[in-house]
Amino acid sequence: MKPPDSITDGVVALRTMRESDRAVVLSTFADPLVRQWLNMPPRPSDADFDAVMRTIHNGFESGDRYDYCVTEPPDDVSLGAVIASRRHRDNWEVAYLARAEGRGRGLMTRAVRLLCDWLLEEGVGRIELRTHPDNEASQKLAQRAGFRREGPAVRQARESRARPGGPRAGPRRRLVLPRSGPRRPRKRGGRRARRRTPSSVRRALP
Ligand SMILES: CC(C)(COP(=O)(O)OP(=O)(O)OC[C@H]1O[C@@H](n2cnc3c(N)ncnc32)[C@H](O)[C@@H]1OP(=O)(O)O)[C@@H](O)C(=O)NCCC(=O)NCCS
Numbered sequence: 001m002k003p004p005d006s007i008t009d010g011v012v013a014l015r016t017m018r019e020s021d022r023a024v025v026l027s028t029f030a031d032p033l034v035r036q037w038l039n040m041p042p043r044p045s046d047a048d049f050d051a052v053m054r055t056i057h058n059g060f061e062s063g064d065r066y067d068y069c070v071t072e073p074p075d076d077v078s079l080g081a082v083i084a085s086r087r088h089r090d091n092w093e094v095a096y097l098a099r100a101e102g103r104g105r106g107l108m109t110r111a112v113r114l115l116c117d118w119l120l121e122e123g124v125g126r127i128e129l130r131t132h133p134d135n136e137a138s139q140k141l142a143q144r145a146g147f148r149r150e151g152p153a154v155r156q157a158r159e160s161r162a163r164p165g166g167p168r169a170g171p172r173r174r175l176v177l178p179r180s181g182p183r184r185p186r187k188r189g190g191r192r193a194r195r196r197t198p199s200s201v202r203r204a205l206p
Helices: 020-029 032-037 046-062 105-120 135-146 155-164
Strands: 006-008 011-014 064-073 079-084 091-097 128-132 148-151 172-176
Touching: 006 105, 011 079, 020 032, 020 079, 046 064, 064 105, 079 105, 079 128, 091 105, 105 128, 105 135, 105 172, 135 148
Parallel strands: 091 128, 128 172, 148 172
Antiparallel strands: 006 011, 011 064, 064 079, 079 091
């Protein structure tokens, strides 16, 4: 798979991240909505941006992860990011986030479609995304981008294990909604043990 430096549909463009994106990326990490749904450093710093750049570089080198900034040409300022990560076999997962200026105009839906179309053109078998059950904006975006609801990620993982190498479903996109966390047994005489944060929320970017 040869990742392009940029992809566009004429309205949005995906391009690789640069050193000059440092300030805007750090401010996106600090965006309250982004912080609500994604694991971000408490006080985003230069070291966090450096770590992101290393992760991106390593992802492109290994071919296991591709991060792109989303822009609205002719403006080149990053409005957000879309990320494709290889999971297993030919399964890939996408994730996305936008700062306030990039939201509410359908630009992120376009960006996710562009990324997915490219992955499917490259022959990937399946694309998944996971989102928190309460993250309505993310679910609406996923559905607009062509994903369909599959179910809780926990059950999906169990099914994958039960059918290793099972029938290939062909190219399609899936919306996998994790449960709010595994149900824990009640402590004797006490309240239910505190639920863990769902894996989709704990997943850090990167
Ligand atoms: C998830 C996230 C990227 C969605 O952003 P978004 O702006 O809602 O998504 P889009 O760019 O597709 O824009 C859709 C909105 O623009 C509106 N819109 C305007 N013109 C549009 C057009 N031509 N096409 C589609 N939508 C359009 C839609 O109606 C919609 O608004 P609504 O939700 O009020 O109906 C954003 O909420 C975010 O960054 N959240 C924090 C990070 C996060 O949760 N990431 C997902 C983790 S899995």
